[in-house]
Amino acid sequence: MAPRVLISDALSPAAVQIFKDRGIEVDFQPALGKDKDKLAAIIGDYDGLAIRSATKVTPKIIEQAKNLKVIGRAGIGVDNVDIPAATAKGIIVMNTPFGNSITTAEHAITLMLALAREIPQADASTQAGKWEKNRFMGVEITGKTLGVIGCGNIGSIVADRAHGLKMKVIAFDPFLSPERAIALGVEKVELPELFRRADFITLHTPLTEKTKNIVSAEALATTKKGVRIVNCARGGLVDEAALRAALDSGQVAGAAFDVFTEEPATSNVLFGHPNVICTPHLGASTSEAQENVALQVAEQMSDYLLQGAISNAVNFPSITAEEAPRLKPMVELAEKLGSFAGQLTETGLTKVQIVYEGEVAKMNTKALTSAAIAGLLRPMLQDVNFVSAPVMAKERGIVVEEVTREHEGDFESLITVAVETERRTRSVSGTVFADGRPRIVNIKGIRMDAEFGKSMLYVTNDDAPGFIGRFASLLGEAGINIATFALGRDAPGGNAIALVEIDGEVPGAVLDKVGALPNVQQARALRF
Numbered sequence: 001m002a003p004r005v006l007i008s009d010a011l012s013p014a015a016v017q018i019f020k021d022r023g024i025e026v027d028f029q030p031a032l033g034k035d036k037d038k039l040a041a042i043i044g045d046y047d048g049l050a051i052r053s054a055t056k057v058t059p060k061i062i063e064q065a066k067n068l069k070v071i072g073r074a075g076i077g078v079d080n081v082d083i084p085a086a087t088a089k090g091i092i093v094m095n096t097p098f099g100n101s102i103t104t105a106e107h108a109i110t111l112m113l114a115l116a117r118e119i120p121q122a123d124a125s126t127q128a129g130k131w132e133k134n135r136f137m138g139v140e141i142t143g144k145t146l147g148v149i150g151c152g153n154i155g156s157i158v159a160d161r162a163h164g165l166k167m168k169v170i171a172f173d174p175f176l177s178p179e180r181a182i183a184l185g186v187e188k189v190e191l192p193e194l195f196r197r198a199d200f201i202t203l204h205t206p207l208t209e210k211t212k213n214i215v216s217a218e219a220l221a222t223t224k225k226g227v228r229i230v231n232c233a234r235g236g237l238v239d240e241a242a243l244r245a246a247l248d249s250g251q252v253a254g255a256a257f258d259v260f261t262e263e264p265a266t267s268n269v270l271f272g273h274p275n276v277i278c279t280p281h282l283g284a285s286t287s288e289a290q291e292n293v294a295l296q297v298a299e300q301m302s303d304y305l306l307q308g309a310i311s312n313a314v315n316f317p318s319i320t321a322e323e324a325p326r327l328k329p330m331v332e333l334a335e336k337l338g339s340f341a342g343q344l345t346e347t348g349l350t351k352v353q354i355v356y357e358g359e360v361a362k363m364n365t366k367a368l369t370s371a372a373i374a375g376l377l378r379p380m381l382q383d384v385n386f387v388s389a390p391v392m393a394k395e396r397g398i399v400v401e402e403v404t405r406e407h408e409g410d411f412e413s414l415i416t417v418a419v420e421t422e423r424r425t426r427s428v429s430g431t432v433f434a435d436g437r438p439r440i441v442n443i444k445g446i447r448m449d450a451e452f453g454k455s456m457l458y459v460t461n462d463d464a465p466g467f468i469g470r471f472a473s474l475l476g477e478a479g480i481n482i483a484t485f486a487l488g489r490d491a492p493g494g495n496a497i498a499l500v501e502i503d504g505e506v507p508g509a510v511l512d513k514v515g516a517l518p519n520v521q522q523a524r525a526l527r528f
């Protein structure tokens, strides 16, 4: 059956066409995002949800999203999606990190120029027939200092455009490297210096605990008198009440805001001030940007739903369309090895090490590690998936270590999952042969060659004559059919392992009898 996608915001219709062309069923309901009850009522029918900023994807919506596999944000900020809730449910959340950056940077520059020359105020006055030529006295941009807070994609485009306007650009961004600052031609400064020196300030960070009210009352008190402030990033970066007070006192000469703490902003403390310019979150609103983000999100979501390729996900590593088919058997192997180790783990897990050797070491090991951890944790936690597994391991204090090595042993590719608990370390290795089927090739240093069956018996014993006969007879007497039988041992008379695929389940009583056979150390039933 074709996957179904719901578009619940005003995306460019270009997205609809892409989904259709890719063979995906699509429902375009551009106003639905504002009706959260209706969205919650129908979301269960869809595999994908494409949104802009009006749809709020809350835990309640996610709870109802029984089939949802991917949420695609046609834009940058994903603060309208509850990422932890989506992650816990295995839903990939992806955005389009570059599609609207130029447009948004241009909006910031437009607002800065509009502030410098009071364009909206002069326009309103002129069209009202007032011809107030002496009322509007602007400031020149040339030679002025622009302080950029957050010099990522958009901030750096703003810096570039500001250079074209002959401004000096200083930037505060803890993650901006000195080399990148030089390449961008910006002077990297600390925040207090930016406040002290800037004639104009423009914000381009996400809203986080650290950036909330980054322009606070205290900060405003340290700015140049007559500074002008532009916010095209997120409401809440500037303390709006403090800014209003600073505008009233003349400390701030003007402010231009595209984003607000409460959106849609139908009232706001900044509204009505003569030196304030506002737009209704229009940063990304150009036909070019909307076309870009709609096309991109539709392609990305289709790639995921149809091929398992992942790009620009905020909660999972990327997997290209080319590598997805190659990765698939390795993902299955990693998950099954994790599951094998997880089913044998009884006490507190402290660490898992996943070693990739040979060809597999060149693949997307992050995705494979997620699969291995999901397999490992699933016997202990019901609701774990590839997306949520790394977060769940971290929350439980389990150290995850990934090691990659060049080709060493007999296999083209080898994955080893080694698990440390409070009591012991256990390791299992596997590979995928040319038939594409995953196999176990080593358990605790003992060589094996066993396929993963649906239902298996794992028996460890002292290597001694008679075990195999007794074991096989016991299963036969209990009416249990053996499908495959793999054996391994570390040395004659040493430790031996039997890994047996059986048809159907092993009753607990039979398992106990196997465990009680002479020389048997342990007997466990495994399911894959």
Ligand SMILES: NC(=O)C1=CN([C@@H]2O[C@H](COP(=O)(O)OP(=O)(O)OC[C@H]3O[C@@H](n4cnc5c(N)ncnc54)[C@H](O)[C@@H]3O)[C@@H](O)[C@H]2O)C=CC1
Residues within 6 Å of the ligand: 075, 076, 077, 078, 097, 100, 101, 104, 149, 150, 151, 152, 153, 154, 155, 172, 173, 174, 175, 176, 204, 205, 206, 207, 210, 211, 232, 233, 234, 258, 259, 281, 282, 283, 284, 285
């Ligand atoms: N008004 C609108 O319609 C639009 C708004 N946006 C918003 O613009 C913002 C920036 O977007 P991009 O440049 O694409 O993001 P980005 O991730 O490329 O850049 C953000 C920058 O902020 C920096 N940063 C993070 N924490 C910081 C801190 N505590 N202090 C200073 N800098 C910090 C990061 O290092 C990064 O360089 C986002 O919040 C996005 O949602 C994006 C598009 C349209």
Ligand SMILES: O=C(O)CCC(=O)C(=O)O
Residues within 6 Å of the ligand: 052, 053, 074, 075, 076, 077, 078, 100, 281, 282, 283, 284, 285
């Ligand atoms: O889709 C929109 O209009 C808002 C864009 C935006 O804020 C973003 O991409 O972060």
